[in-house]
Amino acid sequence: MNDTTPVSVFDYFSQVDLPTPTLSDGEVARLFAETFGVEIDVRALGSQQDQNFRVFRRGSTEPLGVLKLSNPVFSEAEIDMQDAAAARVAERSPQVRIPRLVDGPRGPMSTWWDSSQGRIHARVIENISGSTFTGSGYLSPAVVEGLGALAGAVSLALADFAHPASGRVLQWDLRHAERVIDTLLPEEPDAAVRTAVERAARAAREALAPVAATLPIQAGHFDVTDDNVLRAPGATVPDAVIDFGDVCASWRVGEIAVTVSSVLHHDGATPESAFPAIRAFDRLRDLTDDEITALWPLVVLRGAVLVLSGRAQVRLDEANDYAAVALEREFRILEQAASVPLPVITAATRAALGRPAPAEREGTGPTLIPVGRHVELDASTESALNDAGAWLAPRTLDAAALAALDAGADVVTAPAWSARLTGTTDPLPSTAETVPTDVLVWLAEPRHLDGVARVDGDTLTVTGDGGTVTITGVATDAASGTLPARTRLSVRRPLGALVPPPRTTRALADAWREVAGDPGAALGLRSPAPASDDSLARRHGVLAEVQEHYFAAPPRIERGWREYLVDVNGRVYLDMVNNVASVGHAHPHVVEAGTRQMHLLNTNSRFHYRAITDYADRIAATLPEGFDTVFFVNSGSEATDLAIRLAMAATGRPDIVAMREAYHGWTYASDAVSTSIADNPFALETRPEWVHTVDAANSYRGVHRGADAARYAPEAVAAIDELAASGRPPAGMIAETYFGNAGGVALPDGYLREVYAAIRRHGGLAIADEVQVGYGRLGDWFWGFQQQDAVPDIVAVAKSIGGGHPIGAVITRREVADRYRTQGYFFSSTGGSPVSSAIGMAVLDVIEQEGLQENARVVGGHLKRRLEELGRRHPLIGTVHGSGLYLGVEFVRDRESLEPATAETAAICDRLLELGVIMQPTGDFQNVLKIKPPLVITRASVDVFVDALDRVLSTGF
Template identity: 80%
Template sequence: MTDVFDYFTQVDLPTPTLSDGEVQRLFAETFGVEIDVHALGSQQDQNFRVFPRGSTESLGVLKLSNPVFSEAEIDMQDAAAATVAERSPSVRVPRIVEGPQGAMSTWWESSHGRIHARVIENISGHTLMGSAYLSPAVVEALGDLSGKVSLALADFTHPASGRVLQWDPQHATRVIDTLLPLEPDIEMREIVRRATDAARAALAPVESTLPRQAGHFDVTDDNVLCAPGAAVPDAVIDFGDACVSWRVGEIAVTVSSILHHDGASPESALAAVRAFDRHRRLTDDEITALWPLVILRGAVLVLSGRAQVRVDEQNTYATVALDREFRILQQSASVPIPVLTAATRAALGRPGAPERAWPGVGILSPARHVEIDASTESPLNDAGAWLDAATLDTAARAALDDGADMVTVPAWKARLTGTTEPLPSAIETIPTDVLVWLAAPVRLDGAVVLDDGSLTWTSDAETLTILGTREGAASGILPARTRLSMRRSAAGTPPPPARVSPGFAAAWREVAGDPGAAIGAPSTVPTADDVLARRHDVLAEVQEHYYTLPPRIERGWREYLIDVDGRVYLDMVNNVASVGHAHPHVVAAGSRQMHLLNTNSRFHYRAITDYADRIAATLPEGFDTVFFVNSGSEATDLAIRLAMAATGRPDMVAMREAYHGWTYASDAVSTSIADNPNALSTRPDWVHTVDAANSYRGKHRGADAARYAPEAVAAIDELAASGRPPAGFIAETYFGNAGGVALPDGYLREVYAAIRRHGGLAIADEVQVGYGRLGEWFWGFEQQGAVPDIVAVAKSIGGGQPVGAVITRREIADRYRSGGYFFSSTGGSPVSAVIGTAVLDVIQREGLQENARAVGSHLKERLERLAAKHPLIGAVHGSGLYLGLEFVRDRETLEPATAETAAICDRLLELGVIMQPTGDHQNVLKIKPPLVVTRASVDVFADALDRVLTTGW
């Protein structure tokens, strides 16, 4: 039998500590190359990155194996690596480096005795070392690599494969039994003991049936590489733990390495399990064993790491790893094993257990039972009532007053009502308890009073834990007209947490049961949500939605958006909801008018006149005529047509990189390649463009941006001289689509003067930036000290209602009449007009322009502090509550960080913040929240962004 290492004969494994000088000498003697070395970390081996003397190009990684490992074991590691490389070509695997004298692999006679040295190919890329965030794609890729390696080694054999390692999953309990008594920290011993006792109990019934095979058993964040420029790993290194063990141990080890990363949880790790299962379908016994093995792995890491530090205090690699190893144990044991197992079966599409009935008769038998709907879409939550802690009690008592014997709010259904602190939001939104109000007191015979004042009542193997009994607890009386919370669990086990995540809710319910069944009020099992799939089936593909897997948003309030699972998101992107979602004054105005009249705008009614007066009053003198349409596209389209009709000319001048809409004329002058990659090459010949006056990224930057205006003037003059004087010039008054970049000072004054000198008209596109969003100015053109001839505005003026307007002078409007008539069926309809008026009411009465100035200034200051901290931020653009945060890979070249921006937005969504990219390179965060956003809310956004930029995306 091959002589191989047995950990249990030598528990303490001090790391080799050869000096740099000795390593350099032995390397030159055996491999014939003079080298420089850079020490790398390892728990039990000694590793160096080696460079030919004087070179900065690495030769490879020198691995000095711990002297306890035999030549046969080292040969097995190399053979396993070669097998994976051959059988799974998509997985990059390092080979032994060839030197002047052949393969760089040999034994050294060193000051530490006989030790094996080999140089492993330094394949390109970076590991996932550390505890930075891992995206779902990276987690999935880790599981995919683990599965590919396992498949490649499925029939691999070697004489040394029977080695006994402390990292081998099948020996985990033995390692724990060896190290736990040696752990000096009593509290740590107890934490490990509690976690591992549960894991052992869960593993015991299946461990004898688990399939075994050769494996890597260390496909972890430290031992994979992402190719340069790639976001997901595709390489596996370090086969030092190769052996034969339980097959499921491969993915258990991989999952454990995910759990210490920022934001990681057992739920997020399931993406790796699914990917592994696609290659190596897990048996039911393996699913049962998976999470116990993850917990045991965490315990082994904790105990081994702490033991290694005690043996080898100078091993900084082991010392630094202690915190993340403990987090692995904490996370793996944070959810009961039966719940994790049920969730894993569901994630893999395996059948789950049927709904458990409550044994015996329910403890309450109401004659009349009323169930309250507290979900996201319930009318109970209208007008912000969901933020009031008293809303549920008020509704329940009203039902009792109306004759109900019992009122309940069901368990396992999203419960928005009573969310008094919505930000920062938590993912755990699904309640595990049923809420109960009784019309009369009920004595609960057999109830047990716990130390915390709660009651428990047991029927057969089921326990009901009841909170809220107050003074009646000692006598086992459930009081009347008092909110009671009841949670169900198996007898002898603690009740579930108050709330769980939507992704784990079904698993928790399977394990804990429905408490409503105990009182005769079981809730229905939720059905799968197919709305996104149906949307994809019925809507045109080009009509996109935010995010690949978007939350289903069904309620808004102020700066909050709420999904069907009851999670509250901070809306930092929605300038359409200018005065906040569901503002009561706007809702009331629209509702009242719907009761009165809604028709096309050719009828005579007061609302359209009042609204036109109110809009005109916000503009400089002379803007006395208003057209109403339904959108920004229609507004800019009509503005262009007005200019053409008023001048009798067909040509228009537009600024590049702008977006003005999707109708024929508005699209013709839109040149943003983010919206249309062929924008510049497909312009009709009547559209002439000038450079985007972007002082940060454009042709002229900084102080040189003053050159944009004279160059635009020259282009207009040249066009006129060629015999094609333009009808008008259209531009956003403040770069909206490009991310909130201000135009150079005086730009519009100069260009407007030039267009007018040739008889043309100046059109201000205020669709995104107008209506007080800039804080200091109500209209964007005010920032420029310029006055246009035509203003086009939409989005924010309707607060979500489709309202657009074009405002100009009477003489310009009258020229349009000579070419026919204008009609928009619902533009300026009674409902649209009163809603638009209500929006202006709110902006003026609630001081929202000032709020935009004050809160926007605070947010911009916070973002500028982040820019000083994070090199990815190239610039902070904008004013008020129209800000742009531009991400670049290099602050000198301004290479846009497009992929990073998309990933940052996805990570922000996980943290409960709605954000999207903008700009031609899609590398700018478009920060344009509802104008009611508070200082506290923008701090939540800034904190979340700081976390993302610090911990990764």
């Protein structure tokens, strides 16, 4: 078609009501056969204004394509334009999958039908493989970025596309959004909906008006949304665009505005969730400053049009389930789009795109000049004010302020824009809104504030030459503008009639400050700007790449307390993975013991001091009779390494038997017996000749499963016997007493008892690696070998015994220890140092005095029952391993084949982090959640974890 040929095109405002065609399945099949020469079966698909079907050759399960019956109001030229635009994108952006017209026996399947409802255009478009993101499930940042990248690729491909029908007037064209709203709003019967739409649209119109005339115009798809993109089977990120039904010429920025709007109704989405899409689009299309200004007003207007149009369509066509189902999510789009004032979200978007921000808003507002001495409180994550859990007490901040006033301060403040952890009385479930927008003030004496004052409840609004502030916490008789003494006052700078929320995210806090100004200026005090944080980049620059960290974009954790971790922005996370902090982060008794001993003495362990003896006695007392000799080291790796060397020295033999898929450490000997391919992909083929392995005794996914797992022990015994018969009787066997590396899998009943007996029969020693599970974590047993009713010869333990301090120990019998003299002498300079010993004894004190083994049994039992209940509802959960507070949730794609859900597990951990839960994968296939929180964790906290996991499995990851 000639691009300059005038054509008749649709004008929405000449026909607002667009009832959907409703041809029956039978009529569709008949007309299809008559015109295209193919007998078909059909399956109806949803659409707001067209009628769509997936079609199959009669009797086939393979789709022939998607049949689109266009609304009769659309002309042939418009349909031609849609096909031409699709072809252009396919040509210019070959990385984007685009459906083409399907060829049938009689040529391209595109024609007009004379149906029972008049002339209707029918065409069959290729059914490309994949799935959409329809519904309101969670969209990961990677998916959101993919949406933006697709919108950018389509926009770039159509940048110079021209067609005679591109001037059509659609209700979805954002250039006409205001007129659509004006047309439909009076017809909306629900007063609450009318009010919400009118309020949001008014603000959007005002923000858009100054730049509307300068926005670039081009052809576009203008419907690259969650419903109209596909991800290939097995992929997570979209790579295909379908449904070119809204192609027209409009504002270029409308392309990404429509895409952004489709993100906002998804689970957990906020306006900030759209930033990855906006950045991806900008990389391809380089948004102008005016387009950035227009973006969020257009998102709001898009939401308003969706709400009004969807509700109008349902009133017109009550049988249109597609439109009816969408009503709730369309209203959520509008709510989210309008949830942050447009100047604020626009400023945050500019920052997210790396655009320079304007200078901070001038004007101080009515000024309260501090008289005499001013004290600023530090309520941030790292402040000493928050030590020993004081941040959870509601009066901590007030007590510190009053103490400063009593010490002579005239004014005490806690600044805005800086993380304020103090007073976080209800830390879970976690929230990312942690940055305060107010400055807190305590006055030594009542103070009069110049300006016009208005009181509403306990809030005083004061307007002066420099602007307006709101002050909350005043007495109701403060209309004169007098502020009370020794009372917490919250001072904010409103944005017009909008008062900032009490707390917001870091990005939005910076944007609020930029557009509303700093409330600290009202006190003659400018709040400090947040410092840029380059610590992660510096870490990458100075640490070895192989020394990895959790998560690709980790929060910067700077405080721990009990089962909580706190980042530098004051966000509280639930720590579900940290068995290092066995008795909880920063336990006061442990802190005090270490601090006191540090004041006294800390030195080389070869000096004589009492603490090392007392500590060795305490550890030995937890073990069966005969364990009377203790070695102290600094880590689990050193402990297992020394245990192996002890066995070799005691027997005079070099050979060690180890279980496959286990991890024992990173030193030479402990790494040699570690065969976890997750930790070392070449673990098995690079073992030294003195290491001999037996099958991983995993009754869930090992060689023998279920009842057949009883075969592991006899087979291991046979391997030991064979090794001895070959003239190489082993020095010992090392095994985790509970298969921790696999995610907390219990060994088959009696396994260690049989294997230990075989090792001893040949003169070897049994080494129990208790680094992960020892010290009461299993609940019913203090040591893992007790679950097996077996007693080893050497026990290696670390992690839990130091509560986060680097302590490791090896415990054995005197005759075994004495044989190490054949290897020379042993010492560890700081292993068992005075401070380490004091801390180690304090950890034992806490476990015993606070009943933490019992807590592991009771809370861990509750946690496992809840996880097993999740497994009955979510097929991705293959099983739940473990005991006490050492559990593992194993994810599989199929419960019969046990195909590991490795990618899914990583994504689940990332989503849990967004919800405020620290979790990591484990196992050779990295498909098991390793659940080993501090032993002090409460039932309420584990419920928070399970609820979060349930949400992730229910809404997506």
